[in-house]
Amino acid sequence: MEKVLLKNIENPHSADIDEYKKAGGYRSLSKALDMASKDIIEEVKKAGLRGRGGAGFPVAMKWTFASGDPKFPKYLLCNADEGEPGTFKDRPILEKNPHLLIEGMVISGYALGAEYGYIYLRGEYPAAKDILNKAISQAYENGYLGDGILGKKTRFHLAVHQGAGAYICGEETALIESLEGDKGQPRIKPPFPVNVGVFSKPTVVNNVETLANLPYLIGIGGEAYARIGSPECPGPKIYCVSGHVERPGVYELPMGTSLKDIIYTHCGGIKGGKKLKAVIPGGISTPVLPPEKIDCPMDFVNMPKHGSMLGSGAVIVMDETVCLVKVCYRALKFFEHESCGKCTPCREGTGWLRSILGRIESGEGMEGDVDLLLSVAGNIIGKTFCPLGDGAASVTQNFIKHFRPEFEAHIKNKGCGARQEKL
Amino acid sequence: MFSEAAVREIQEIRAKYPTARAALLPAIYVAQREFGWLTPEAYEAVSDLLGVPRAIARGVGTFYAMYRQKPMGRHVVQLCTNVSCMILGAERLVDFLKSRFGLEPGGTTQDGRFSLVIMECIGACGTAPAMLVNDDFYENLTEKSIEEILGKYR
Ligand SMILES: Cc1cc2nc3c(=O)[nH]c(=O)nc-3n(C[C@H](O)[C@H](O)[C@H](O)COP(=O)(O)O)c2cc1C
Numbered sequence: 261m262e263k264v265l266l267k268n269i270e271n272p273h274s275a276d277i278d279e280y281k282k283a284g285g286y287r288s289l290s291k292a293l294d295m296a297s298k299d300i301i302e303e304v305k306k307a308g309l310r311g312r313g314g315a316g317f318p319v320a321m322k323w324t325f326a327s328g329d330p331k332f333p334k335y336l337l338c339n340a341d342e343g344e345p346g347t348f349k350d351r352p353i354l355e356k357n358p359h360l361l362i363e364g365m366v367i368s369g370y371a372l373g374a375e376y377g378y379i380y381l382r383g384e385y386p387a388a389k390d391i392l393n394k395a396i397s398q399a400y401e402n403g404y405l406g407d408g409i410l411g412k413k414t415r416f417h418l419a420v421h422q423g424a425g426a427y428i429c430g431e432e433t434a435l436i437e438s439l440e441g442d443k444g445q446p447r448i449k450p451p452f453p454v455n456v457g458v459f460s461k462p463t464v465v466n467n468v469e470t471l472a473n474l475p476y477l478i479g480i481g482g483e484a485y486a487r488i489g490s491p492e493c494p495g496p497k498i499y500c501v502s503g504h505v506e507r508p509g510v511y512e513l514p515m516g517t518s519l520k521d522i523i524y525t526h527c528g529g530i531k532g533g534k535k536l537k538a539v540i541p542g543g544i545s546t547p548v549l550p551p552e553k554i555d556c557p558m559d560f561v562n563m564p565k566h567g568s569m570l571g572s573g574a575v576i577v578m579d580e581t582v583c584l585v586k587v588c589y590r591a592l593k594f595f596e597h598e599s600c601g602k603c604t605p606c607r608e609g610t611g612w613l614r615s616i617l618g619r620i621e622s623g624e625g626m627e628g629d630v631d632l633l634l635s636v637a638g639n640i641i642g643k644t645f646c647p648l649g650d651g652a653a654s655v656t657q658n659f660i661k662h663f664r665p666e667f668e669a670h671i672k673n674k675g676c677g678a679r680q681e682k683l
Numbered sequence: 684m685f686s687e688a689a690v691r692e693i694q695e696i697r698a699k700y701p702t703a704r705a706a707l708l709p710a711i712y713v714a715q716r717e718f719g720w721l722t723p724e725a726y727e728a729v730s731d732l733l734g735v736p737r738a739i740a741r742g743v744g745t746f747y748a749m750y751r752q753k754p755m756g757r758h759v760v761q762l763c764t765n766v767s768c769m770i771l772g773a774e775r776l777v778d779f780l781k782s783r784f785g786l787e788p789g790g791t792t793q794d795g796r797f798s799l800v801i802m803e804c805i806g807a808c809g810t811a812p813a814m815l816v817n818d819d820f821y822e823n824l825t826e827k828s829i830e831e832i833l834g835k836y837r
């Protein structure tokens with residue numbers, strides 16, 4: 261498959277507007293501006309494009325809601341918070357292909373009638389901030405941003421808004437709160453952001469990778485795009501693989517590539533010929549899978565049928581030396597740290613889970629602790645204000661579901677023999 | 684009080700948003716840079732300049748992990764210990780920073796040269812373990828490489 265999202269990233273000057281234009285950049289924008297905006301949405305619908313931020317929501321549907329709302333101005337927000345542990349797929353787009361994102365945002369803004377956009381960039385990406393700001397000024401100078409884009413009536417203004425280290429700001433309503441200058445605590449839905457979003461105006465929030473698909477999609481048309489990858493969930497997808505594989509990194513592959521192929525064909529298998537123990541397929545919030553369950557198509561529609569989720573496409577591979585009690589404990593420490601504190605089941609529950617897992621991990625677990633974990637998790641699930649709390653509980657449940665004997669043994673033997681890879 | 688340059692910078696930032704309140708996060712970043720950390724005066728300066736109540740400025744400022752509520756060393760070592768980094772040895776690096784530099788998580792060295800902040804994933808998991816020193820990424824870390832890298836920060 262030709263590379264779309266990671267095109268040219270080996271070129272050290274790929275972030276420069278001239279290089280981008282040389283490679284065909286900004287041609288889709290002129291094509292798009294010659295189309296009616298509703299026809300662009302129609303192409304996106306035909307393409308079957310789903311959001312790449314984690315939930316896989318159909319993009320055309322979200323855009324239709326926002327464009328149909330009579331309030332103006334409308335806003336397009338790019339979610340570049342990329343906080344899900346294990347995820348590093350948006351970073352190469354932001355750092356190496358910023359104009360692909362900008363072109364995608366101008367096309368999207370035109371399609372849904374938004375004249376203002378912000379890129380909500382996580383604070384941990386300082387290099388990306390400078391690169392994006394430079395690319396944005398170049399785009400203004402070249403008439404791809406601002407008033408009267410390419411000599412037409414279209415206007416789109418874009419700026420970067422830097423976050424300050426809060427995972428929850430990746431959740432779209434928390435992101436909106438944070439952009440408005442508040443704590444990043446989720447809002448109740450409805451009303452949905454497409455009707456009442458940032459500054460109380462219709463707002464679309466899309467992930468970096470989602471928006472970066474637009475130039476290519478418009479270039480080849482929705483029907484051709486829909487033929488790439490899984491028929492139920494088409495397009496190119498960036499998988500980011502970390503942990504114990506021979507070749508970790510980012511891989512742009514057709515959506516629906518099997519998890520097994522990603523690990524064994526593309527990443528060269530398990531590092532040092534060791535045995536595979538477990539895989540987290542879509543970022544730390546997605547259910548862990550044992551080795552016998554990794555023959556599954558990595559897309560938003562099929563992963564749930566195989567007991568997990570595509571999430572952010574962040575594959576974390578763990579070999580036989582890893583202590584899964586420790587991994588689960590570290591995951592819960594993360595959720596406790598990142599809980600925004602708005603609702604009790606998550607604020608208190610993540611702390612309880614972390615504390616029980618901590619005592620098991622350190623060899624002070626008590627008989628019955630595994631059931632206690634399940635009981636606490638069961639009291640969180642379905643009772644939280646946003647998916648973060650549910651995620652924390654389901655992570656715990658799934659580690660226990662697949663690896664209960666390891667947890668029990670950890671309690672009985674007051675620890676484990678797992679050693680970690682020497683540096 | 685902000686320097687004149689900082690006031691101008693915040694006014695420019697303010698112009699990117701329809702409300703003054705939306706400039707609060709970036710303005711707190713400026714304050715942190717100007718004052719070194721978020722002193723009571725820093726919060727007051729932000730609050731006065733943007734017309735945002737002090738309690739709000741402080742409440743928002745304390746919500747986010749990257750805003751500094753206490754003085755920090757000259758260089759801030761931000762080491763990730765989340766899962767991808769942990770399974771490739773990040774915890775040993777935490778131990779090494781303690782034994783070699785006397786640097787504890789959340790602490791600052793006696794000479795004020797380094798502070799250590801433990802990070803949740805910094806988006807470098809494919810090249811784990813990873814850290815940021817101030818604004819610079821360092822990846823595929825080992826005890827040896829960390830020693831060399833920190834040697835460059837005086
Ligand atoms: C706790 C939490 C964290 C999230 N973090 C991110 C993130 O870092 N980046 C992202 O694009 N979406 C994230 N999302 C999903 C967003 O809420 C939203 O669905 C997404 O940005 C929509 O864009 P898309 O339709 O293009 O996927 C997160 C959701 C939750 C509940």
Ligand code: SF4
Binds near residue numbers: 601606646
């Ligand atoms: S589930 Fe957690 S993160 Fe979400 S609103 Fe409740 S406390 Fe906040």
Ligand code: FES
Binds near residue numbers: 765769
């Ligand atoms: S887990 Fe350490 S950088 Fe992602």
